[in-house]
Amino acid sequence: MTRLSKFENEIRLKEISTPNSIANYGAVYVKSDDCLYFQDGSGIEHHIVIDGHCEMYIVSQTAIPIVTTNEWHAALGFTEGENTGFTFDAGTNGAITVFADSGGGQVTVTSAGHGLPNGAPVTIVGTTNYNDVYLVSNVATDTFEITETFAGNDATGTFLNPSTMTVAVGQGRLFDFEGSLSGSSDSTNQTFELAIFVNGAEVTKARLVRRFANQDIGNLSGGAFIDLQDGDIVWAAIRNLTSAGDFTIENTNLRLS
Secondary structure, eight states: OOOEEEOSSOEEEOBOOOOOOOTTOOEEEEOTTSOEEEEOTTSOEEEEOOOOEEEEEEOSOEEEOOOSTTSOEEOOOOEEEEEESEEEEOOEEEEOOEEEEEETTEEEEEOTTOOOOTTOEEEEESOSSOOEEEEOBSOOSSEEEEESOOOOOOOOOEEEEOOEEEEOTTOOEEEEEEEEEEEEESSSSEEEEEEEEETTEEOGGGOEEEEESSSSEEEEEEEEEEEEOTTOEEEEEEEESSOSOOEEEEEEEEEEO
16 A cells, blocks of 8 residues: 655655554654654654744733742732643632532532633642642532541632643653742742742742842742643642742743754
8 A cells, every 4th residue: 555645746655553663664654643754774763843832921010929838829810821732721710619528539619600621730729628739639610639648628719720731642851951930928028939830730940039138129030840741731830838928920931942
């Protein structure tokens, strides 16, 4: 069967399964996932990727209310910037009214009309027992589940679903992350941290920290190489190590290239 078609200005490759390798020969082919691959002579398959990139930003004052001291608060309200090979979502938030035991290490969270999809990252704040980072599951219209040991119905709290950049199919690779943020503390002598998360785990080497002695505008900036796979969700969170004093973002840009 012919796998290669030649046209005047293009070459078309028929989608195939991973071929058998031939020693000392390389192979270039397309598979049914619509991605291009190179197989070396030892049979190792390499995904040939187009250089995807994405940024999200805030260019006007955006308050980040800090509900709980020393707990991550997901950052939302970003705007999508340049984007090739990612899916952007601006995020959402909602009030929590009930926590219930689902069994098997799962807790059902009630938040009317939350709008979250399965797998969405959230931070939960303002509770006694459930302040943490989670990926939601078993989503229904007014409920979702988190993986946590049930410790009682706190009957209050807030979920924060961050602005996210999700790696599209065929775009997974090593990315260069760069982040810059300017903002101010609503109180004096407050220490804030900005962190980048992939799915439900922090990229600790990319964490930024600054102590704001006064209520003036300060800057944080940094970066790291991050190995991302197809479908990985990248997002940011802020926490106040000192108190529950709020933070106001003046400008920020988070980007992957």
